[in-house]
Amino acid sequence: MNAIAVIGSGNAFFKDEGAGLYAAKYLKENYDFMPEVEFVDGGTLGFGLMPLLQEFYHVLIVNTASDDTLTPGSVLVRGCDVFLEESKIKKTANEVEIAEMVQICQLSGTMAETTLVSVVPEDIISVEVGLTPCLKAAWPKYIDAVLQQLSAAGVSYEKCQSGMTLDAILQTFAEPSIEHGRGF
Numbered sequence: 001m002n003a004i005a006v007i008g009s010g011n012a013f014f015k016d017e018g019a020g021l022y023a024a025k026y027l028k029e030n031y032d033f034m035p036e037v038e039f040v041d042g043g044t045l046g047f048g049l050m051p052l053l054q055e056f057y058h059v060l061i062v063n064t065a066s067d068d069t070l071t072p073g074s075v076l077v078r079g080c081d082v083f084l085e086e087s088k089i090k091k092t093a094n095e096v097e098i099a100e101m102v103q104i105c106q107l108s109g110t111m112a113e114t115t116l117v118s119v120v121p122e123d124i125i126s127v128e129v130g131l132t133p134c135l136k137a138a139w140p141k142y143i144d145a146v147l148q149q150l151s152a153a154g155v156s157y158e159k160c161q162s163g164m165t166l167d168a169i170l171q172t173f174a175e176p177s178i179e180h181g182r183g184f
Helices: 014-030 046-055 080-085 093-108 133-152 165-176
Strands: 002-009 031-035 039-044 056-064 075-079 112-117 156-157
Touching: 002 014, 002 133, 014 031, 014 039, 014 093, 014 112, 014 133, 014 165, 039 046, 039 056, 046 056, 046 093, 056 093, 056 133, 075 080, 075 093, 075 133, 080 093, 112 133, 133 156
Parallel strands: 002 039, 002 056, 056 112
Antiparallel strands: 031 156, 075 112
């Protein structure tokens, strides 16, 4: 089994719904990790990500969380059990697929220790690559929450001398190319 993976999940074509993808890319480009962390563009693959939950010891899924009781930009850190027990209706295909994938892996008896680090979106309807001003303002808090979970998993990190700004990350998703890994 491999040690740890960060899976960026979401849909970059629906404004804030891409926050998980952007966060994984941001971390990959701006930090060095020890031991090495594998960053995965989970997009909206849903069940296609299931093998990752069985291949790694620890998995962090970074995504958005629909929760009308919280203000946009709120950050949630939840283990799988809490995520599955929540009575709130999952509003996006991303949330539904992750819940189903986790349930199946739990039944199989082979599953990584999995934590979800989610940010509450403001706009997942607009067809646009980018983030609302609210999520841009919450960005440092969201990234810090992921870094704290990596630290708790025994991963140390250092900020890179050079990296990519959030705006540059958004631009690579808006204009994907083979040269830039199609965004990721």
